[in-house]
Amino acid sequence: MRADDLILFSQVIELGSFSKAAEQNNLTNSVVSKRIARLEEQIGVQLLYRTTRKLTLTEAGKALLHGAKTVKLAAQEAMDSVAGFGENVSGHIKMSVPTISGDLILADAVAEFCDMHPGLSVDMSLDNKFVDLVDGGFDLVIRTGYLEDSSLIARHIIDSQWVVCASPSYIAKHGKPIEPQNLVNHNCLQYAYQTTGASEWEFKGSQGNYIVRVSGSFSTDNATALRKAALGGYGVAYVPRCLVYHDIRNGQLIDIFPELVGKKLGIYAVYPFTRQPPNKVKLLIEHIRTRYLAISHYF
Incomplete structure (x- = not known):
């Protein structure tokens, strides 16, 4: 199971659609769909139901979402901790x-x-x-x-x-x-x-x-x-x-x-x-x- 797939799964649920998650990550809809399918295949269960109107989480999807959000938050905090280290430092302290x-x-x-x-x-x-x-x-x-x-x-x-x-x-x-x-x-x-x-x-x-x-x-x-x-x-x-x-x-x-x-x-x-x-x-x-x-x- 790849961490980036978990993060993408979390984003799909937060944004409510494959297309919005694709746009945010500069991906195509098909790539997002394939990566979610890969995640489901690795876990061996269906994570969400997809219709033309909305996405609905399965029980397994709900269980995984909490962990996926944790991975997403940890990744964001890791990026935040080094953000700006290459920038010029100026001003007053x-x-x-x-x-x-x-x-x-x-x-x-x-x-x-x-x-x-x-x-x-x-x-x-x-x-x-x-x-x-x-x-x-x-x-x-x-x-x-x-x-x-x-x-x-x-x-x-x-x-x-x-x-x-x-x-x-x-x-x-x-x-x-x-x-x-x-x-x-x-x-x-x-x-x-x-x-x-x-x-x-x-x-x-x-x-x-x-x-x-x-x-x-x-x-x-x-x-x-x-x-x-x-x-x-x-x-x-x-x-x-x-x-x-x-x-x-x-x-x-x-x-x-x-x-x-x-x-x-x-x-x-x-x-x-x-x-x-x-x-x-x-x-x-x-x-x-x-x-x-x-x-x-x-x-």
Whole structure:
């Protein structure tokens, strides 16, 4: 059974005649008739009754129509997903991205995309707050976390794993926590940008994830400031792994619980609800996703 025959069968029923389906596909009536007959022969049952006035589906035809529509829709979505990839990209994009991703990868990735498309300009704001896309006039937002607004479309890019880390000097002075519950006795540097709460650190347990409520002398909503405080030996930090990937690799920070941290958040490309985003936005999302996946080990 050929997919194009199923699609043609769906079109014949939707348009109500062989001739209209033939016209839409630039075929002759006889070709359409032969292809429907071929479909019936392959299945071994009659799919429709044809009179001079109308087409009527048989029971088998009704059963097949649902599947044929699904094939037609899948084919259309596949075409839509690559539509315009060969066109010139121009105009303007207003976007908002979180500070960590902006510093780590997005500033370079977006500037590179603009360089690839001379007719395009991008206004990129670094903001950890979930901005209002419509009121703010944003075409695209990159966000980490959970989405509740059903009027938005989200394309998953990658998952961001979090870590608990501290500098060798802090551990030498205060000792290394043996288990997550020991953190209540340590100075925990708090990242105020957490949606789950800066003092509520999530860990994996045998009965599921659980929370350890910590405290400390320093809290900030700036990831760079938090990293510097941890590097300075002032406490234990709970941060996205991508922020401190190189620091852990070169030994400036120690990953204290590499298998136990339970926090992992999705990173999403978010845009207002439309059947298809503008081509320039679609291409930028794919470019950004490619750049994220190229350094997926950071996350």
